[in-house]
Amino acid sequence: MVRDLSPPPPPPPPPPPPRPHLDKLVGLAMLVAASVIFTYYTIWTLLMPFVDDDHPLQNFFPPRVWAIRIPVILILLGSAVVGSFLSMVMIRSNRKKAAKAKAAAKKKA
Numbered sequence: 001m002v003r004d005l006s007p008p009p010p011p012p013p014p015p016p017p018p019r020p021h022l023d024k025l026v027g028l029a030m031l032v033a034a035s036v037i038f039t040y041y042t043i044w045t046l047l048m049p050f051v052d053d054d055h056p057l058q059n060f061f062p063p064r065v066w067a068i069r070i071p072v073i074l075i076l077l078g079s080a081v082v083g084s085f086l087s088m089v090m091i092r093s094n095r096k097k098a099a100k101a102k103a104a105a106k107k108k109a
Contacts, residue, residue: 041067
């Protein structure tokens with residue numbers, strides 16, 4: 001009988017440490033994006049009506065009619081997404097209830 005006298009294999013390396021600051025960076029990026037969009041929209045809707053139409057600054061902003069259309073479109077799309085999600089949840093829960101009732105009726109019979 002021969003005994004193996006070789007040393008045991010080294011343990012596997014530890015997993016890399018988690019990135020604790022990634023969520024903070026994502027939050028900061030979202031905050032900066034929201035601030036830039038809010039500032040742009042505020043300037044577009046509140047200050048640009050007082051600037052002459054032939055001023056070069058007007059080239060950085062779309063026509064004023066879109067200041068109303070864009071939020072309305074976003075609200076309609078958001079409402080459609082939320083409504084679709086709620087209807088899917090309600091349909092699935094009703095299917096589960098119907099399946100449970102059918103299984104209970106089958107057990108009784």
